[in-house]
Amino acid sequence: ETGVTQTPRHLVMGMTNKKSLKCEQHLGHNAMYWYKQSAKKPLELMFVYSLEERVENNSVPSRFSPECPNSSHLFLHLHTLQPEDSALYLCASSQIVSQGANVLTFGAGSRLTVL
């Protein structure tokens, strides 16, 4: 495996279900991200894990819970979601340096549909 891999690629869940999205990066990067991508809207940063710290977008509902057990793996736990949470969830990684371009490498995404 190379790059950033996400599973599952597609997920359909009811509002009372609990599920998790998984992301793994094989690039030796020191930061990982969860983004939400909705049609015709800008990418929305949900969570960042960088150098052992977590930064979160305060507008993300608590029904989304991230977990980063090590620098290569990232999870997004989903619980009691709403239909408006249906979207493409993208994982990304990068090698953060003190200055310069922080280029993200994205996974192909997990397409989530909440019924």
Place this chain on the structure above:
Amino acid sequence: GQNIDQPTEMTATEGAIVQINCTYQTSGFNGLFWYQQHAGEAPTFLSYNVLDGLEEKGRFSSFLSRSKGYSYLLLKELQMKDSASYLCAVSDSNYQLIWGAGTKLIIKP
């Protein structure tokens, strides 16, 4: 507030040239990125501009004017495989990425 504007959709002909514009208003500036995203696939990095001017990379070029808060992505000799969405993003004073909503480029034969 911080804002990135780019056209929602553009259409061009195979073999032609197309310019996708991006204007931005952000709190500080630490570079501008262009990403390409084919339908159902991951966004992939195309270019990074931090100084004014034109950066050329094969058929693709990216231009930046910091004083005007403006960038464009120029695609030459268009191919059908260039049909994709093109995302503009700016790194602000805190090195946070501010994203545009993307431009869907449709290439016709």
